[in-house]
Amino acid sequence: xxxxxxxxxxxxxxxxxxxxxxxxxxxxxxxxxxxxxxxxxxxxxxxxxxxxxxxxxxxxxxxxxxxxxxxxxxxxxxxxxxxxxxxxxxxxxxxxxxxxxxxxxxxxxxxxxxxxxxxxxxxxxxxxxxxxxxx
Numbered sequence: 001x002x003x004x005x006x007x008x009x010x011x012x013x014x015x016x017x018x019x020x021x022x023x024x025x026x027x028x029x030x031x032x033x034x035x036x037x038x039x040x041x042x043x044x045x046x047x048x049x050x051x052x053x054x055x056x057x058x059x060x061x062x063x064x065x066x067x068x069x070x071x072x073x074x075x076x077x078x079x080x081x082x083x084x085x086x087x088x089x090x091x092x093x094x095x096x097x098x099x100x101x102x103x104x105x106x107x108x109x110x111x112x113x114x115x116x117x118x119x120x121x122x123x124x125x126x127x128x129x130x131x132x133x134x135x
Contacts, residue, residue: 104118
């Protein structure tokens, strides 16, 4: 899996992208939620930057030992920890988590993979289960 500079927009966007693809497909409602919140701008990406992060993530998952089923199904705790460690600035963590939660809620179904990524973000970033993430 490629690495991004610590606290870069791409590192934060990859966490949101993990939630977006966690169940193996991207619903229109998830994309709409991200667009409505202006996710690219919130994370400091160029307007079309998020799609590039999603594409790179999918390539990394497909090229790695993660192929088969939902693309995030084989991400272990160590891999998640490594990805979360690239974002250690609290404000950026909260922005990424707020966007990830919005994406996960958008289709009114919390898939197991989405729950795993959200729980890992909360755990590694030390953010509790408060109902809303305020930046």
